[in-house]
Amino acid sequence: MNDMRLVERAVDDKELKIAADGVDVFYGDTHAIKAVDVNILDKTVTAFIGPSGCGKSTFLRCLNRMNDTIDVCRVTGNILLDGEDIYHPKVDPVQLRAKVGMVFQKPNPFPKSIYDNVSYGPRIHGLARNKSELDEIVEKSLRRAALWDEVKDRLTAPGTGLSGGQQQRLCIARAVATSPEVLLMDEPCSALDPIATAQVEELIDELRERFSVVIVTHSMQQAARVSQKTAFFHLGELVEFGDTSQIFTNPKDPRTESYITGRIG
Amino acid sequence: MTDASTPVPPKSSLYATSDRVKRRNRSETRFRAYGFAAITVGVLALILLVISIVSNGASAFRQTYITIPVELTEARLDPAGNRDPAEMARVTTFGYAPLLAQALQQHLQGQGISMEGVTPRDLMAMISQEAPAQVRALVLANPEIVGQTVTMEMLAGGRIDGYFKGRVTLESAERDSNVSPAQLLLAERMAEAGLIETRFNWAFITGPDASDQRPEAAGLGIAILGSFYMMIVVLVLALPIGVAASIYLEEFAPQNRFTDAIEVNISNLAAVPSIVFGILGLAIFINFAGLPQSAPIVGGLVLTLMTLPTIIIATRASLRAVPPSIRDAALGLGASKMQSVFHHVLPLAAPGILTGTIIGLAQALGETAPLLLIGMVAFVREFPDAPPEGFFDPTSALPVQVYNWTQRSDPAFVERASGATIVLLVFLLFMNAMAVILRRRFERRW
Amino acid sequence: MPLIWIILAVLALGAAGYVLGRKRAVSSAGGDIRILHSLPNYYGMNVFLTAVVPALLVLVVWLLVQPTVIQRQVTQLIPDNDIMESGELSLIMSDVRRVADGLDRAVEQGALSREEARMIRTEFTNIRETLASIGVALGDDVNADVLAAAQRYRALQSAGNTVMAAAVLILAALGLGYAYSRTHKDFRARNTVERAVLSILILASTIAILTTVGIVLSMVLETRDFFHLYPAREFFFGTEWIPSFEGGSHLGLLPLLWGTLYITFIALLVAVPVGLFSAIYLAEYAGRRMRGIAKPMIEVLAGIPTIVYGLFALITVGPMLRDYFAEPLGLGTSSSSVMTAGIVMGIMLIPFVSSLSDDIINAVPQSLRDGSYGLGATQSETVKQVILPAALPGIVGAILLAASRAIGETMIVVMGAGAAATLSLNPFEAMTTVTVKIVGQLTGDTDFSSPEALVAFALGLTLFAITLGLNILALYIVRKYREQYE
Structure with a gap:
């Protein structure tokens, strides 16, 4: 848990997963996101940092069209997933969200058993042909979320009975179970204690092997620990985007510098 | 984390909607249609009801x-x-x-x-x-x-x-x-x-009821007056008792078995079928206390007992909505608990209490079943005296008059019954509109 | 002295006490109200309350007790063989009361002088005719014992009223004097008044308990009488309902209970899907405008009195069902039927189910919805697989409450279901319910000593027990559910 442990990793050879180009978001009359361009790479952890209300969560929710559920929200600009515009009229948000999974700030397991929580996604998307395949997916997802050993004997117990950290890992397992290509995480550790946080952070690092992970975080230390790319948002604008090491050691924009040295935020 | 057996789903374009998603979307549309149909059924039922009453009853006014x-x-x-x-x-x-x-x-x-x-x-x-x-x-x-x-x-x-x-x-x-x-x-x-x-036809609104052979002369005067008398009784009894009970329960009551018993009783009374209150009225007020049958005082007492839970629940909600800081401010200036409640909390809660009371009265005005049991179905052609003696004279009540007319053989009484229903609904509409206006006018957000 | 004047006199005494008490307090402080313990109004209030409250309490108790005492006194005057003759003491007593009222009325209208009313004898005057001439109709000729009892009744009543008025006024005056004498600048008037007000508040809140006790007592006592006259076994397990006022009635609960439950079932069959789907649509799909229009319209249904629904069943739904369904299908020719009452009651319950379900669906946290959408679930999948299972206990509670409402509903079934107590499965046949029979047995002139009238109390008690049980169960379930998300 020591401070700025910067991870030097080669990231340039990864292929482009999501390309956002000139994205604006309006909530009614409020201009929440202003002309944001971001390129998110495959098999990479990208962190969005910035003070509260800077729009980083809003932008994250654009990436799997979760903002569609809010009536007054309007998104313009292009967001391409593997070169396909996710706001294209032909795109079904349901299909998109199977590819771009999401984990939320507060652990939100359904009031069902652990097994039913994890199998929910595969069931609705029809990913398993029979019960044994479903069992397999559930086990694999729980293993990926580093939860299998803790819950394998009580898969029928309610998911709400787990501890906070376990609940969040259950939610990650639930998101992983649909085999997404991108995993969005909205401050996944903000409701967790330090030990659970460390477990989840470790997990994020492992998830990077298979998925492109985008994480919104409040904690700069966390961004520095888990991410390879960092985007700094301020007042709805993308101030700076680059390698995590560069952002934290050699920020180009004075606002970024003020933020990471603790003068604004 | 090296499970190579993962069945990687084939990469699919976002633009091509898979069959499964199409199927799911169809079921989504279906589900949505059920919901819309349900709303339509509800709204249509309301419209049909209003049309049925108005088309049958409008002519009673001519x-x-x-x-x-x-x-x-x-x-x-x-x-x-x-x-x-x-x-x-x-x-x-x-x-x-x-x-x-x-x-x-x-x-x-x-x-x-x-x-x-x-x-x-x-x-x-x-x-x-x-x-x-x-x-x-x-x-x-x-x-x-x-x-x-x-x-x-x-x-x-x-x-x-x-x-x-x-x-x-x-x-x-x-x-x-x-x-x-x-x-x-x-x-x-x-x-x-x-x-x-x-x-x-003014006589329809002001005149007394008429016998079975004269539907053309039947009027609502006594029924309206009777309902009005009962509302006075309900207002005079239910409002002070309800407010007093709510103040005690909300501001003074300690947490003990006695207050628990009161709470349980109030919530259960709110759900007791109205006819049971009629039995209570018959057994206690008429057979035991010897009050006259068909009298507004008995009807008013029965309706008071029925309305009390409504008024208590509404009053407690509006007392609870007054922030504790107001009470603290008064107590901090050296006011007694009683003074802080009566000088500050109660006036601030008054609009809410009034709204609840009006809604309770509207409920009481439309209530029929208990009144049947206390003899209000009787045929009354004499106008009651002015209060207070009039409270003990036999009268009818608006909803009971509707029932009464439906029990007569001449089909012309269907028109009268529907017309009386229109009058009843107009009164209710007026009362509810008043409640809404009061709420809009005085509603305070803390 | 009429009651209203006694009350006004007591209040006038109280008001005088208020003024006097206030004045005395101020003068005891030499005109400087700053050295009073409490504000001057509290001293006045104290005198007012001490004068008025005990006096009015005595008045109320007196009014409740006096009829019982007088009744006992008068009953002694009635010889046993009279009671044997007419079978019931209560019948004779109601005759006595009617004659006494008649005499009152005669004196009031000047047909008899006070003296005559007191001395009148059946041997010399035809009481029945005298009373008939002033509009008091008596069923039989008045016998001498009844007349004597009626005269005794009048005498006792007027004596009682006089003594009561005196007692109440003296008590008020004593209270005034006592409180006035205690009024002094150091007297803690505010505390005394506040204690009094608090006890008034407590008294008001016990009304709820008293009402419940009154309901239970009134029904239990009469039901006990009923079971003395009619075996409980036959009431609870009898399959026939054939009341006959000449005796030999069959008063079986089962056909009534069957009709009640059948109608409730159909009502729920209408109300639950429509109400639940409306609630889901309004909570999850409807836009703001749609919600703003449709929600109040559905809620209006809840504000419509049941008599209006009854009329709707009688003049529209019943004939419609008969003409378009029952007759073409050969299922019956009656416009009042289980179906008529059930459908209309279902409409009445729609807003009940939908607003309760709406509350419950909205209580499911948004984070669960987000979680489901985030996994790529459609809205209906989210509703069906996440929200409804999570809200299920609450919805079950709401349905139970609706069922209890349907079981206790009276006017719709009185006007829409019919009066025939049958055990049949045909929904287009007229059937009857517990509430219909309560109304039927207790309206009109009833003799409260016959099993045919008393059965209504047993029915009422059964109804009360069923609905109370359902409500308690429903509230318990709903509360458990609420705790889950708090």
Whole structure:
């Protein structure tokens, strides 16, 4: 848990997963996101940092069209997933969200058993042909979320009975179970204690092997620990985007510098 | 984390909607349609209900009258000739009826209107049986008009009235023993001559009920007055008791078994079927306490007990909405707990309490079942006295009057019952609108 | 002295006490109200309350007790063989009361003088005719014992009223004097008044308990009488309902209970899907405008009195069902039927189910919805697989509450279901319910000593027990559910 442990990793050879180009978001009359361009790479952890209300969560929710559920929200600009515009009229948000999974700030397991929580996604998307395949997916997802050993004997117990950290890992397992290509995480550790946080952070690092992970975080230390790319948002604008090491050691924009040295935020 | 056996799903384009998603979207659309259908059913039911009541009842507010000059023969109405009302009262309505029949017959002949197919007896049947009583009342009130020829406006019979409102047709008259097509055709000719006219019917709102044979004369006056008396009783009893109980429970009550028992009782009373309150009223107020049947005081007491939970629940909610900081501020200045409640909390909660009270009263106004048990179905033709004695006089009530009229055989009472329902709904609409306006006006957000 | 004057006199005394008490307090402080313990109004209030409250309490108790005492006194005057003759004491007593009222009325209208009313004898005057001439109709000729009892009744009543008025006024005056004498600048008037007000508040809040006790007592006592006259076994397990006022009635609960439950079932069949789907649509799909229009319209249904629904059943739904379904299908010719009452009651319950379900669906946290959408679930999948299972206990509670409402509903079934107590499966046949029979047995002139009238109390108690049980169960379930998300 020591401070700025910067991870030097080669990231340039990864292929482009999501390309956002000139994205604006309006909530009614409020201009929440202003002309944001971001390129998110495959098999990479990208962190969005910035003070509260800077729009980083809003932008994250654009990436799997979760903002569609809010009536007054309007998104313009292009967001391409593997070169396909996710706001294209032909795109079904349901299909998109199977590819771009999401984990939320507060652990939100359904009031069902652990097994039913994890199998929910595969069931609705029809990913398993029979019960044994479903069992397999559930086990694999729980293993990926580093939860299998803790819950394998009580898969029928309610998911709400787990501890906070376990609940969040259950939610990650639930998101992983649909085999997404991108995993969005909205401050996944903000409701967790330090030990659970460390477990989840470790997990994020492992998830990077298979998925492109985008994480919104409040904690700069966390961004520095888990991410390879960092985007700094301020007042709805993308101030700076680059390698995590560069952002934290050699920020180009004075606002970024003020933020990471603790003068604004 | 090295499970290579993962069945990697084939990469698919976002633009191509998979069959499965199409299927899911169809079921989504279906589900949504069910929801919309459910709303439509609810709204349609409301519309159908309103249309049914209004279309049946609107005509109750119009009434057909026959206007003819009547000679008030002294020999018949005041044989003694001294214009003493006490003596003239000995002539019953049966003494007046032939007078009217004669007048009508003469006037028709004078006007040259053919009475084809209508016997004098049938002719008399076209005038309401209530008409002689009306004329008698007029004569007794003004004895000096005896001997003169006065132009009288009389209620037409129920079937004639129905004909002008479209309820009775020539075809239906063929099958009806109470009216013949010839009578209807004569009525038509009389209308052309200006003797019959249909216009707004104040008597429906102000007049008393009438017996089974005279639907055309039945009015809501006593029922409205009775309901009004009951509302006064409910307001006078339920509001102070409800507010006092709420203040105690919300501001002073300690957490103990006694207050728990009160809470449980209140929430259960709110769900007790209304007819059970009627049984309570019958057993306690009438059989045990010996209060008179059909009296507004008994109805008011029963409705008070029914309304109390509503008022208590609303009052407690609005007391709870007053932030504790107000109480603290008053206590901090050295006010007693009682003073802080009565000087600060209660006035701030007043709009909410008032709204709850109005809604409770509206509920009470529409309640029928318990009133049936305490004898309010009785046929009442006498207006009650002014309060407080009037609270003990027999009356009817609006919703009970509706029920009463539906139990009568003449189909003309369906129109009356629906008309009474319209009056009831208008009162309710007015009360609820008042509650909404109060809430809009005084609602405070802390 | 009429009651209203006694009350007004007591209040007038109280008001005088208020003024006097206030004045005395101020003068005891030499006109400087700053050295009073409490504000001057509290001293006045104290005198007012001490004068008025005990006096009015005594008045209320007196009014409740006096009839019982008088009744006992008068009953002694009635010889046993009279009671044997007419079978019931209560019948004779109601005659006595009617004669007494008649005499009152006669005196009031001047048909008899006070003296005559007191001395009148059946041997010399035909009481029945005398009373009939002033509009009091008596069923039988008045016998001498009844008349004597009626006269005794009048005498006791007027004596009682006089003594009561005196007692109440003296008590009020004593209270005034006592409180006035205690009024002094150091007297803690505010505390005394506040204690009094608090006890008034407590008294008001016990009304709820008293009402419940009244309901239970009134029904239990009469039901006990009923079971003395009619075996409980036959009431609870009888399959026939044939009341006959000449005796030999069959008063079986089962056909009534069957009708009640059948109608409730159909009502729920209408109300639950429509109400639940409306709630889901309004909570999850409807836009703001749609919600703003449709929600109040559905809620209006809840504000419509049941008599209006009854009328709707009687004049519209019943004939419609008969003409378009029952007759063409050969299922019956009656416009009042289980179906008529059930459908209309279902409409009445729609807003009940939908607003309760709406609350419950909205209580499911948004985070669960987000979680489901985030996994790529459609809205209907989220509703069906996440929200409804999570809200299920609450919805079950809501349905139970609706069922209890339907079981206790009276006017719709009185006007829409019919009066025939049958055990049949045909929904287009007229059937009857517990509430219909309560109304039927208790309206009109009833003799409260016959099993045919008393059965209504047993029915009422059964109804009360069923609905109370359902409500408690429903509230318990709903509360458990609420705790889950708090």
